[in-house]
Amino acid sequence: MATLQSLDIRRRSASTEAPPQVRQGSLEVAKLIDVSKCIGCKACQAACLAWNDLVEPVGTFEGSYDNPPDLTPTSWTVMKFTEYEKGDDLEWLIRKDGCMHCDDPGCLKACPAPGAIVQYTNGIVDFVSENCIGCGYCVKGCPFNVPRISKVDRKAYKCTLCVDRVAVGQAPACAKACPTQAIYFGSKDDMIDHAEKRIIDLKSRGFAKAGLYDPPGVGGTHVMYVLHHADQPSLYAGLPDDPRISPMVGFWKGVMKPISLAAIAFAGVFGFLHYVTKGPNEVSESDQRKGDDLAGRKGT
Amino acid sequence: MAVTRRQFMKVSAAGLAASSVGALGFTGAGDALAAGVRPYKLERATETRNTCPYCSVSCGVIVYSLGDKSKNAKASVIHIEGDPDHPVSRGTLCPRGAASLDYVHSPLRLKYPMHRKAGSDKFERVTWDFALERIVTLMKEDRDKNFVAKNRDGVTVNRWLTTGFFATSAQTNEAGYLTYKLMRGLGMVAIETQARI
Numbered sequence: 440m441a442t443l444q445s446l447d448i449r450r451r452s453a454s455t456e457a458p459p460q461v462r463q464g465s466l467e468v469a470k471l472i473d474v475s476k477c478i479g480c481k482a483c484q485a486a487c488l489a490w491n492d493l494v495e496p497v498g499t500f501e502g503s504y505d506n507p508p509d510l511t512p513t514s515w516t517v518m519k520f521t522e523y524e525k526g527d528d529l530e531w532l533i534r535k536d537g538c539m540h541c542d543d544p545g546c547l548k549a550c551p552a553p554g555a556i557v558q559y560t561n562g563i564v565d566f567v568s569e570n571c572i573g574c575g576y577c578v579k580g581c582p583f584n585v586p587r588i589s590k591v592d593r594k595a596y597k598c599t600l601c602v603d604r605v606a607v608g609q610a611p612a613c614a615k616a617c618p619t620q621a622i623y624f625g626s627k628d629d630m631i632d633h634a635e636k637r638i639i640d641l642k643s644r645g646f647a648k649a650g651l652y653d654p655p656g657v658g659g660t661h662v663m664y665v666l667h668h669a670d671q672p673s674l675y676a677g678l679p680d681d682p683r684i685s686p687m688v689g690f691w692k693g694v695m696k697p698i699s700l701a702a703i704a705f706a707g708v709f710g711f712l713h714y715v716t717k718g719p720n721e722v723s724e725s726d727q728r729k730g731d732d733l734a735g736r737k738g739t
Numbered sequence: 740m741a742v743t744r745r746q747f748m749k750v751s752a753a754g755l756a757a758s759s760v761g762a763l764g765f766t767g768a769g770d771a772l773a774a775g776v777r778p779y780k781l782e783r784a785t786e787t788r789n790t791c792p793y794c795s796v797s798c799g800v801i802v803y804s805l806g807d808k809s810k811n812a813k814a815s816v817i818h819i820e821g822d823p824d825h826p827v828s829r830g831t832l833c834p835r836g837a838a839s840l841d842y843v844h845s846p847l848r849l850k851y852p853m854h855r856k857a858g859s860d861k862f863e864r865v866t867w868d869f870a871l872e873r874i875v876t877l878m879k880e881d882r883d884k885n886f887v888a889k890n891r892d893g894v895t896v897n898r899w900l901t902t903g904f905f906a907t908s909a910q911t912n913e914a915g916y917l918t919y920k921l922m923r924g925l926g927m928v929a930i931e932t933q934a935r936i
Contacts, residue, residue, distance in 0.1 A: 481834045482831070482832055482834045482837045484834065485834040485835075485837035485838040486832070486837040489819070489837055489840050565777075599777065602777055603777035603778065603780065615820065615821060615823075616820070616821060616830075616832045616836075618828070618832065618833055703759045704759075
């Protein structure tokens with residue numbers, strides 16, 4: 440199928456082969472979520488379900504507008520409502536939760552299944568479910584707690600940033616549907632420019648700490664937020680203040696992986712050489728006799 | 740199946756060796772490279788412009804249906820999303836509009852005229868001819884009985900106050916004009932639609 444937007448692969452999980460490296464010039468895309476404009480209508484959630492042919496089973500009321508209460512294998516984006524009280528003031532902070540499409544994706548680094556997680560040169564991180572083995576390492580690797588393992592097929596699911604739409608030059612389904620333009624989509628540079636204008640506007644309206652959420656701890660993200668309280672991201676339903684990939688992922692997949700592979704290879708080679716030089720371990724006649732005596736058996 | 744300790748050790752060792760060989764990169768090299776792009780699901784779907792059925796905003800939608808309208812293909816709606824060329828909504832939709840595909844395929848959707856006879860507790864499917872005939876008969880009966888040609892002071896008013904009309908919002912200006920003219924012509928006063936024709 441012809442694609443209008445290049446979808447060359449930048450990184451691939453658990454693969455020793457390097458993807459083709461020359462074509463790296465594709466436009467880096469980003470989704471900008473302006474929390475200050477969001478009215479919590481959930482059109483993005485409905486559009487996401489419709490585009491991705493997902494059906495979220497009817498749930499139960501959990502005491503807030505969050506519906507479903509958290510991300511699920513079928514709800515790849517969920518509005519999180521927070522009531523923030525500051526003195527006499529009540530602010531209703533509504534954040535659209537979902538995959539942040541990190542530039543340095545923890546899920547991809549943690550994934551042991553070859554090709555189950557790929558990062559395209561345009562910045563989108565996608566799960567290729569056919570290759571997923573359902574181990575759940577991506578859940579541990581994700582600093583934003585996004586991937587969910589399905590109980591139906593034991594595979595991990597999350598937002599694809601509508602990679603199929605972006606590939607043919609369309610905006611993601613959620614961004615297109617949003618009736619208040621709280622979700623904006625375009626090149627990462629354009630989204631940063633747009634965010635700056637929004638931040639100037641918010642500051643003029645008394646939100647002195649307004650700012651852009653593009654956390655450097657994960658190399659920046661391809662889903663960014665405009666927050667009215669950018670100094671306290673955790674106000675927004677626990678958005679991490681300074682997200683980083685768990686050091687354990689770096690340890691096991693970085694330092695330990697070559698060491699343990701070398702140990703395995705060494706054990707194999709050593710075993711083979713030992714077999715060639717010493718041969719199989721055979722029981723000597725005297726040992727056999729001693730063993731039989733101990734077991735109280737007559738010599739065989 | 741009885742397994743001796745020796746057999747168990749052999750099978751375990753073989754499994755460990757096989758997975759180690761895989762981990763060292765000797766197998767499955769090609770599979771990892773075959774990461775595919777998700778195909779675009781509307782590649783050759785038929786696009787039909789329409790209006791969202793829900794509220795008076797009347798957002799534009801594009802209805803995507805299966806097939807290219809060829810004679811032997813039965814079209815079926817597969818996706819609905821906003822129409823970027825629509826001046827009101829410019830491609831955006833609310834959650835109800837964005838989920839209207841479920842409305843199209845809902846098992847509860849009303850597809851035919853239904854009639855509940857007086858005294859009956861259930862609706863039955865009827866033909867359009869029956870339904871229109873029945874509506875017209877009832878309208879005429881009611882109008883003949885309750886039409887007010889002149890008010891108390893003898894001024895001609897031509898009012899028909901006992902029946903109202905509810906029109907669709909998803910109309911063109913012309914259809915709206917005709918709706919208004921026809922119902923006002925009958926003397927009807929209570930004409931309503933979400934879109935305020």
